[in-house]
Amino acid sequence: xxxLVKTIVKRLAWAIVVLIGLSIIIFCLMRVIPGDPAxxxxxxxxxxxxxxxxxxxxxxxxxxxxxxLYWLNDVAHGxxxxxxxxxxxxxxxxxxxxxxxxxxxxxxxxPPIFFSLxxxxxGAMYKNKWPDYLIRFSSYIIIATPAFVWAVIFLLIFxxxxxxxxxxxxxxxxxxTVPPVTGLTVLDALLDxxxxxxxxxxLHLFLPALALSLSHIMQEAxxxxxxxxxxxxxxxxxxxxxxxxxxxxxxxxxxxxxxxIPTVSIMGLDIAAxxxxxxxxxxxxxxxxxSRYCMKAILGKDINAVCxxxxxxxxxxxxxxxxxxxxxxxxxxxxxxxxxx
Amino acid sequence: xxxxxxxxxxxxxxxxxxxxxxxxxDLSASFDVYGSTSHVLDGISFTVEKGQRVGLVGESxxxxxxxxxxxxxxxxxxxxxxxxxxxxxxxDVFQMDSNELAEMxxxxxxxxxQDPSSALNPVFSVETxxxxxxxxxxxxxxxxxxxxxxxxxxxxNVMLPDPERILKSFPFQLxxxxxxxxxxxxxxxxxxxxxxxxxxxxxxxxTIQDQILRLINKLVEEKDLSVIMVSHSLGVIRESTSHVxxxxxxxxxxxxxxxxxxxxxxHPYTVALMACLPKLTGAGIAKxxxxxxxxxxxxxxxxxxxxxxxxAKEICHNEKPARTEIxxxxxxxxxxxNEVI
Amino acid sequence: xxxxxxxxxLKFSESKISVLGLAIxxxxxxxxxxxxxxxxxxxxxxxxxxxxxxxxxxxxAHIFGTDVMGRDIFSRIIGSFRNTLLMGVIVLIxxxxxxxxxxxxxxxxxxxxxxxxxxxxxxxxxxxxxLVLAMAIASILEPNLTNSMxxxxxxxxxxxxxxxxxxxxxxxxxxYVIYAELTGARLxxxxxxxxxxxxxxxVLTKMTLDMGYVIIMGATLSYAxxxxxxxxxxxxxxxxxxxxxxxxxxxxTIFPALTIIVIVLGFNLMGDGISNMLGTExx
Numbered sequence: 001x002x003x004l005v006k007t008i009v010k011r012l013a014w015a016i017v018v019l020i021g022l023s024i025i026i027f028c029l030m031r032v033i034p035g036d037p038a039x040x041x042x043x044x045x046x047x048x049x050x051x052x053x054x055x056x057x058x059x060x061x062x063x064x065x066x067x068x069l070y071w072l073n074d075v076a077h078g079x080x081x082x083x084x085x086x087x088x089x090x091x092x093x094x095x096x097x098x099x100x101x102x103x104x105x106x107x108x109x110x111p112p113i114f115f116s117l118x119x120x121x122x123g124a125m126y127k128n129k130w131p132d133y134l135i136r137f138s139s140y141i142i143i144a145t146p147a148f149v150w151a152v153i154f155l156l157i158f159x160x161x162x163x164x165x166x167x168x169x170x171x172x173x174x175x176x177t178v179p180p181v182t183g184l185t186v187l188d189a190l191l192d193x194x195x196x197x198x199x200x201x202x203l204h205l206f207l208p209a210l211a212l213s214l215s216h217i218m219q220e221a222x223x224x225x226x227x228x229x230x231x232x233x234x235x236x237x238x239x240x241x242x243x244x245x246x247x248x249x250x251x252x253x254x255x256x257x258x259x260x261i262p263t264v265s266i267m268g269l270d271i272a273a274x275x276x277x278x279x280x281x282x283x284x285x286x287x288x289x290x291s292r293y294c295m296k297a298i299l300g301k302d303i304n305a306v307c308x309x310x311x312x313x314x315x316x317x318x319x320x321x322x323x324x325x326x327x328x329x330x331x332x333x334x335x336x337x338x339x340x341x
Numbered sequence: 342x343x344x345x346x347x348x349x350x351x352x353x354x355x356x357x358x359x360x361x362x363x364x365x366x367d368l369s370a371s372f373d374v375y376g377s378t379s380h381v382l383d384g385i386s387f388t389v390e391k392g393q394r395v396g397l398v399g400e401s402x403x404x405x406x407x408x409x410x411x412x413x414x415x416x417x418x419x420x421x422x423x424x425x426x427x428x429x430x431x432x433d434v435f436q437m438d439s440n441e442l443a444e445m446x447x448x449x450x451x452x453x454x455q456d457p458s459s460a461l462n463p464v465f466s467v468e469t470x471x472x473x474x475x476x477x478x479x480x481x482x483x484x485x486x487x488x489x490x491x492x493x494x495x496x497x498n499v500m501l502p503d504p505e506r507i508l509k510s511f512p513f514q515l516x517x518x519x520x521x522x523x524x525x526x527x528x529x530x531x532x533x534x535x536x537x538x539x540x541x542x543x544x545x546x547x548t549i550q551d552q553i554l555r556l557i558n559k560l561v562e563e564k565d566l567s568v569i570m571v572s573h574s575l576g577v578i579r580e581s582t583s584h585v586x587x588x589x590x591x592x593x594x595x596x597x598x599x600x601x602x603x604x605x606x607x608h609p610y611t612v613a614l615m616a617c618l619p620k621l622t623g624a625g626i627a628k629x630x631x632x633x634x635x636x637x638x639x640x641x642x643x644x645x646x647x648x649x650x651x652x653a654k655e656i657c658h659n660e661k662p663a664r665t666e667i668x669x670x671x672x673x674x675x676x677x678x679n680e681v682i
Numbered sequence: 683x684x685x686x687x688x689x690x691x692l693k694f695s696e697s698k699i700s701v702l703g704l705a706i707x708x709x710x711x712x713x714x715x716x717x718x719x720x721x722x723x724x725x726x727x728x729x730x731x732x733x734x735x736x737x738x739x740x741x742x743a744h745i746f747g748t749d750v751m752g753r754d755i756f757s758r759i760i761g762s763f764r765n766t767l768l769m770g771v772i773v774l775i776x777x778x779x780x781x782x783x784x785x786x787x788x789x790x791x792x793x794x795x796x797x798x799x800x801x802x803x804x805x806x807x808x809x810x811x812x813l814v815l816a817m818a819i820a821s822i823l824e825p826n827l828t829n830s831m832x833x834x835x836x837x838x839x840x841x842x843x844x845x846x847x848x849x850x851x852x853x854x855x856x857x858y859v860i861y862a863e864l865t866g867a868r869l870x871x872x873x874x875x876x877x878x879x880x881x882x883x884x885v886l887t888k889m890t891l892d893m894g895y896v897i898i899m900g901a902t903l904s905y906a907x908x909x910x911x912x913x914x915x916x917x918x919x920x921x922x923x924x925x926x927x928x929x930x931x932x933x934x935t936i937f938p939a940l941t942i943i944v945i946v947l948g949f950n951l952m953g954d955g956i957s958n959m960l961g962t963e964x965x
Binding site for chain 1: 802806808810813818819894902905906928935936942943944946947950951
Binding site: 233234235236237238239240241242243244245246249254257258261331332333334 | 410413415417418442443444445446447451452454456459460461462463464465466470473474477478511513524527528531
């Protein structure tokens, strides 16, 4: 197991390097915009001396690397500056909106894995029969549809024509109050013993999460199916069959595991894509999440907010990738060695 | 009167048949490949008696591995038997129900695959794979400790040091030679009577290959097993087999005692094969055999070797030659076997 | 050469749906070029106002209906193809070779410092959720077509770097590469003559599939108001403007959405066909 720990430590170290690189890029982007940041923060009517004082305080007159160090220092202390849109510290904004997005991404990222594996296995088992054709046919169309288009479609169907699922309106219906322990509504409701509230929150999550994950479910299903078919012809499967091991056991255990590993390892990229798509889906569903906040910040040129969110998302993304890698390492023993070749 | 004669004849047949473990009878098999059909095996016949070591020699692609897979009825999904039968202890493996087939695979015959690296599942430990195979060979209720003991004993038998460590290892942690030994151990441990060795050691160093071959020979002697040894190397066959079948393009062209066939080859292909061996005495550099292996999707109507045969006459191209016994136990499929130098 | 081409076509056309994809793609490209000459209302593509005919449902005069400004939606959709195609082509023409070169150089020199540096930089770019970076760049700079193309290019190249890195680092142990080195071949020769031909099929397949995804990315950006600005037509922005009028004027959003789906579908199907043709595995 210690090789596992060593690998984790190494990845962490690299993750920090990557994050620092990311912060440098964001910072440079931040300072590259045309215009005077001090003036933009204080508005056109502020008197010049105040603006100058502001420049001093914000170190805008210093050379860029020095500014970066100040900024890094601030960030290390949890200060991302002030949002020009909400006029609150960015950290406060993030704390308020991040959990909503996290919950959405978790629901859009994790349960779909089981569906995609299921669909992939069905496709492989019923190869070239109607379940397989149905899955493959629909997957072409589903994959070609961007997440935000799904969001619009769902809004149309469930918001207007068949309002059986809540669409717009936030995370939970009026009338339910859930003490915010983790910020993840379903979890909090369950912790508080409010089953009905948890169910309600889940219903609210369903459509946006589905819109975000549909495309990925089908892509992973295709991959799983293709790996299952490829692996079923491999020698190690034939060997087991030739030894008289029952087919059912081979399929459930010895064929399934090597086939799902490559798919699981893509999960990290999927979650990144989901984060990206969450921007629009949140806006469409009016979901009070970080992405919607960031969208407004981007359109409103709220630089502090944008950088804070981007850096934060970078952290989340790097962490997620690490977790995915660890899961893959647990599943696939070959990955536990640090690659020395 | 007729009945009595029939019965005594039948008795004689049974007595003779008791010694025959495996009989491949006029086996023809083909594969569906991208819309055309590849007629790989064409009328293969040979027998293996208890305690015999039978060789199957031929160039790559002549159907040796396919024959082995047919014996265990593990042909690929796109393959099928067109004609003939494989009788294991008198029962046709292609007519067996799933219980009989499982029984035959668990206790009857076992295959050692050509490439040990692909024969073991990369994401499971040796122990898991070994014990699973043993569990079904010895009965599902067998306690795990007992299975472990059997496994360790088998690993000792194949001269692997530190069996405990091997059990805990994953395939990628073992060398090629070790993996091959593990595969042999798994096949032998269940107490099967017939070993199907597919080019053992071919993918390994020559010295390791030698060790593996010696190991197989030792085990065969110790446990009085029967072996079908597949190889493209005449040297290996000469040393390790008592009987040999020379294969060309999915047909058996010559068969008999290894000593007979090597000293007195009668089929033009066998003669040419022997001539290919570099010799220390006599003519220097070996000659190749002009021409190419036939296209299996459009195989020759008559003898499959006729297009390349220096002795071929018209009848050879039009009608398949039948097996004739040119001396006791020595069979050749050629019209002109007696004229071959 | 001709025989090869024929063989490739036969393999490609084995799957009827790949041919369908090819047909869609060809139609898309052709319309991107000649669109404004063949649509019924070419002047609607730019700024045009006709409030008398605003918000008309689909009819024989306007097959996709008209929008709030009275512009024919069908003509605008066809008119948007040009910029859509432009974005796809420019993004891929720049990001694929750049990413490829970076990946090949890193992969070929695997283990050395240059490999680590290049790949870490790639990792950094990959660490940012794709859309976030594109949006950040496109919004910090002025929102227009050029900047959004720039943004998408910047976030796209790492994928090609990854792809070619994997292939190059395994190929460099191949014999023919080692022979080339031993006979004194210099780096450009090795890259272009030895490594590139072997990556080509994977890269080409990916490029075809990517066209669809770049188009989706472009639509997403224009949905967010980045990308080409009004009154130029863009599929994404048409959808975002139409959402407000749902469900009554459903044709504002449904037709642009369907168009996106069909175009991307075309590229995906064609990409599968190319993958079969060149013998790569689905990945």
